[in-house]
Amino acid sequence: MITELNQRSRDIFRQIVEAYVETGEPVGSRTLSRRLGIALSPATIRNVMADLEELGLLKAPHTSAGRVPTDVGLRLFVNGLLEVGDLSDDERESIDAQCAASGRSLPEALEEATTMLSGLSSCAGLVMAPKTDRPLKHIEFVNLQPGRALVVLVTEDGLVENRVVEVPMGIPSSVLQMASNYLNARVVGRTLAEARTRLQAEAEEQRTQLDELTRRVVDTGMATWAGSRSSGVLIVRGQAKLLDDVSALSDLERIRSLFEALETRDAMMRLLEATGQAEGVQIFIGAENNLFSHAGCSLIVSPYTNGKDQIVGAIGVIGPTRINYARIIPMVDYTAKVISRMIG
Structure with missing residues (x-):
């Protein structure tokens, strides 16, 4: 669908998504006009927004004049327009330090990594610990x-x-x-x-x-x-982070739905196990997964491997659909690679 949009529509759509990710608020034509920095009339911007809404990429929440991206729109943005950032040296050092397994069991190291991911991303962190047969x-x-x-x-x-x-x-x-x-x-x-x-x-x-x-x-x-x-075993840390920005999840009912989803451990495990069927970071946005389709949330997760390059678990974060994909995707990817090296 991204090929169906002309450059003007792509620019406006990108700005809407990026503004929404930053604020969690509906984006109007006035805001877009300032962000675009080019001479487009509010009427022209509104016409483009109407076209994007007709395509199912935007929606108008309640009676607001502004628009927010739909789950389909976010998927299009992530797949076709997202410019993934890179981690800072401090973030890499923090991940390396937290994942260091010296003097700790693997479950303890994984818990530390999950707590760290939650703190860096301001989302809930979760990890599927590898299948084990310990004494x-x-x-x-x-x-x-x-x-x-x-x-x-x-x-x-x-x-x-x-x-x-x-x-x-x-x-x-x-x-x-x-x-x-x-x-x-x-x-x-x-x-x-x-x-x-x-x-x-x-x-x-x-x-x-x-x-x-x-x-x-x-x-x-x-x-x-x-x-x-x-x-394996599911470890979830930082659920309270999801309460920090109620507007991002629309209301307390959605937060309750997400908490219930996180407690549905068998279903969460099946979802994480599905990451083993593909390489690299996997992204589940909103209604794409019925486990938390009513909670307005996204899951970013990546598998990690043992010394034989066999996938033994997965680590990631779950948060509102407006999470900072550009920042969190490389964060999850790097953490999974560090854990793979640690296990190997």
Whole structure:
């Protein structure tokens, strides 16, 4: 569609998007006239704006005389008109320092990198930690409500993961405690794969002293972990940054929708995993993804790799659709490359 716009329309459209990114406010013909610095009458500018609106690139919020870009318009801008900036030396040094893994576990280093990205971008930072099979320290079943229990798994390096599992209705807490005790006696110091191997061997040799109900709980918990750990772990930091500029998200209802999306961890994980299907920075704008289509937000994310150039995770930021794409895209890209070097 960008080829359908003449140079005047491109210039006006670019100025509208850049002004909107800066202020979050609708852009009118008077503002555009000042920004363009060329002799165009307000009437001419309004005509071009009307044409851009007809193409679906702009919209008029409420009764405002100004215009803001639509999600389609932002996508067109990012793909065809955006001039991506470069990081300053200070920003590069800050990212390098925060990603340094000296004396820290990988999860801790990733948390630091995510917090750093949130601070530099004024957005929420998120990272999908790589699939791991670290030695385990503790596993526990916690009763939530009839028919549901929480399985908590802690690795030796302090990574905590939770999963909700279905359990028989009316199961007593003593059964969950027995299942926890049974597993802890066998998993501590072993990876999940090693623990599963031992449990399977015991079952085949019929050496287990568990009753049928406890056995079902143990099997359910282990099956849940076996099917879920391929996705890695989602870490989100800096959600409060999204409250700093309410106008950027239109209203509190949109903020609430975004917070709910961030808590929908399985869906967020699937979205981040999709970045592994393409190289480099991926950008999801507003309604392009139904996970946060009602929250008026964009996600900028990039995969990172291990020493074998295999994609093992992804890191990025999520914020209002008017985030500073030119600044944040290279920031996310550089952070992902630093993490790749750190892991390699």
